[in-house]
Each structure stands twice: as structure tokens, then as C-alpha cells.
Amino acid sequence: MNLIIKEAFEKEMKTAKEFYFAKKWNEAFLHLEKAHVLGQRDAIPHTINHWWMLKVGIGKKDGKEILGQVARLLAAGIGSLLGRAPIGNTGGANIGIMTPLPISDDVAQIFIKANLPIR
Template sequence: MNLIIKEAFGKEMKIAKELYLSKKWDEAFTHLEKAHILGQRNAIPHTINHWWMLKVGIRKKDGKEILGQIIRLLVAGIGSLLGRAPIGNTGGSNVGIMTPLPISSDIAKLFIKTNLPLR
């Protein structure tokens, strides 16, 4: 993982974990979605991210999110290893597993800076 992307991913995960510990589930999930976009090209960060999304789903007692994250945990690392992660996908169960999404300008700038494709 590129150092710039790794640092951005780590920052978003740190914020998400702090919010999780404060029981601010929705705010934590928003940062997990951003971290997902940053980390989905790398199997280990991608899988860790989905684990935390599952934890939020459990805390919220959201059956759809729990099931969606269990499925994603089974395929996330494989998708990353095969280069099949859909760029921009936020990783929640409200989005199809293979659905690419537009990238926010702040993340797009990081991808451009590190020569990562935006599609």
C-alpha cells in the first residue's frame, strides 16, 4: 500500500474507532466508508475495514448490514488480490458489492498524487 494512502486510511480508521468507542455508530460508519475507498485495493486493510463495518452493524442491530458485511468479509480480500475491487465503492450493504461509485475530490486528489487510477 502506498504510504500516502496508508496514512489516509489509518487516519480514517482511527477516527472511526474513536467514534465507535463513543457509540456514535453512524458517524463511525461514515469514516469507515471513506477508509474503505482508500483501502479496498489492498486485501488486509480491506478485510479489516469490513470487520469494523460488521461491528457497527452489530451495535446498531442492523440485520441487513450484518449479513452484507459477513458476505463482504468472505470476498473482500479475494477481490483486492484479484484487482476486482470496484473503485469508489463505499463498502456498506446499501451499495452493491461490485458497484463502482464516484470518488470524492479529496480522495481523488490522493489517488492522482499517488498515480492510482480513478476507475
């Protein structure tokens, strides 16, 4: 994983975990979504991210999110390894598993700094 992306991913995951442990599920999930966009090109971070999304779904008692994250946990690493992760997809069960999305300006700037494509 590119060092710039890794640092940004870890920062978002750290913030998400802080919100998770404070039981601030929605805030945690927002940071997990940003981390997902950053980490989805690499199998291990991608899978870890979906594990935490599942944990938030369980915390919220959100059945749709729980089922969606279980499916994504099974597919995340494989998709990353095959280069099939849809760029910009935020990883939640409210978005199709293969649906690409626009990348937010702040995340796009991180990709540009890391000299990685944003599409």
C-alpha cells in the same frame, strides 16, 4: 500499500474507531466508508475495514448491515487480490458488492497525490 494511501486509510480508520467507541455509529460508518475507498485495493486493509463495518452493524443492531458485512468479509480479500474491487464502492450493505461509485473529490486528491488511478 502506497504510503500516502496507507496514511490516509489509517487516519480514517482511527477516526472511525474513536466514533465507534463513543457509540456514534453513523459517524463511525462515514469514516469507514471513506477508509474503504482508500483501502479496497489491498486485501488486508480491505478485510479489516469490513470487520469494523460489521462491528458497527452489530452496534446498530442492523441485520441487513450485519449480513452484508459477513458476505463482504468472505469476498473482500479475494476481490482485492484479484484486482476486482469496484473502485469508489463505499463498502456498506446499502451498495451492491460489485457496484463502482464516483470517488469524492477529497479522496480523488489523495489518489492523485499517490499517483494512482481514480478509475
